[in-house]
Amino acid sequence: MRVWIEAVKESAQVFSPIGLRLIDDLTGKAPIGRIKVVLERQDPAGIWRDTHIDAVITPTGTVTYPGLERHADATGQQPKQFRVRLEPDFYVPLYQRNQDGILCTAFPYDNNHPPQTIKQAPDDTILTPAPNYPFQGHIRVARGEVVDGSGKRVPNAVVTQGVKERVLTDKRGLFALPLRWAKPNTQVPIDAANDRNGQLGTTTIQFPQDLNKNIKIQIH
Numbered sequence: 601m602r603v604w605i606e607a608v609k610e611s612a613q614v615f616s617p618i619g620l621r622l623i624d625d626l627t628g629k630a631p632i633g634r635i636k637v638v639l640e641r642q643d644p645a646g647i648w649r650d651t652h653i654d655a656v657i658t659p660t661g662t663v664t665y666p667g668l669e670r671h672a673d674a675t676g677q678q679p680k681q682f683r684v685r686l687e688p689d690f691y692v693p694l695y696q697r698n699q700d701g702i703l704c705t706a707f708p709y710d711n712n713h714p715p716q717t718i719k720q721a722p723d724d725t726i727l728t729p730a731p732n733y734p735f736q737g738h739i740r741v742a743r744g745e746v747v748d749g750s751g752k753r754v755p756n757a758v759v760t761q762g763v764k765e766r767v768l769t770d771k772r773g774l775f776a777l778p779l780r781w782a783k784p785n786t787q788v789p790i791d792a793a794n795d796r797n798g799q800l801g802t803t804t805i806q807f808p809q810d811l812n813k814n815i816k817i818q819i820h
Contacts, residue, residue, distance in 0.1 A: 615715050616656075616664040617706040618684060619722030624729075625694065625766070626778060630661045631727050632734075633689035637663055640701065642681040648701075651682075662722045669706040669715070677708035679716070690734065691727035692768040696756045698795045728767040731776040740808055742777045744815030745769070746792045748799065754819065758793045782807045792817040 618639075624631045637655040640648040655663045663684070671677055683701035686693045695702055702725070707715035735741055746757040746769050753773025760766045761779055769775045769792075782788045788807045793800050801819035805811075 614666045614670065615668075615709060615718060616666045617668055617715065617717075617719055618663065618665045618682070618702075618704050619719055620663040620684065620686075620702065620725040621722040622661060622663065622686075622725050622727060624691070625726045626729050626733070626735075631688060631691060633691075635689070635691075635727075636687040638685040638687065639665060640683045640685065642683070648683055663725075664722075669708045671708055671710050674708040674710040674713055679705050679707045682706055686725070686727070688727055688730075690730055690732060692730050692756070692770055694726040694728055694766075694768065696768060697758050729776060729778065730767075730770050731774045733776060735776070735778060740779045740782070740811055742779055742788075742790060742805060742811055742815055744775060744813075744817065745773050746775065746794075746801070746817050746819060747773065748794075749818070749820050751818075754792075754794055754799075756794075756796070757819065758795060759817070760791050760793075761788060779807060779811075784808060790815065790817065792819050794819055 622631050639651045639653050641651050643649050656666055658664055682704045685701040707717055709715040746754045748754055755769055755771050755773050757769045758766060759775045759777050764781045765778055767775050767777050786807055787804050789802055789804050791802045799819040801817045803817050805815060
């Protein structure tokens, strides 16, 4: 992504190898609440280190890092691996179903040589409602936990109701799944999957009678 910076009698192009458009999966709009963004760089040993570089949020709500890997002279500089982690107040990012962060390669550049690869548009980054999400009062919500075969709660498991609703469990293995399309007095199947190891599970609830219960889904 390209940003122009202008000063008196001069101008320079600044590029961002990262562009993340954050989307609330429930509303399809910009997310609510505070979202902490952490940028990490991979060191030669393969360990991710916090860069302590602050993200720049554009007027359209896109997370960017203008000037990342910009040098006075980029000659001989090698591309570096970065990872973005999102820590929202009211969401679990969908990428956590199978990875700990969003990976990015940043190519070095200078005023006379643009980066080898230029990002043309931001990537949609989906945030699913966490258990503390402030659902509107008319939305029915199934709450519960996902556990493995030993009874241990599973974080970052995908919980779905057909193809209509989805959330991820939080760090405690808890979920809050909106059921906007379920019909009253019917049995509603709820599925869970751990995409990191392939374990699956399902349960069926009576809607809406079972919404006042803690729903447990065991995956194997």
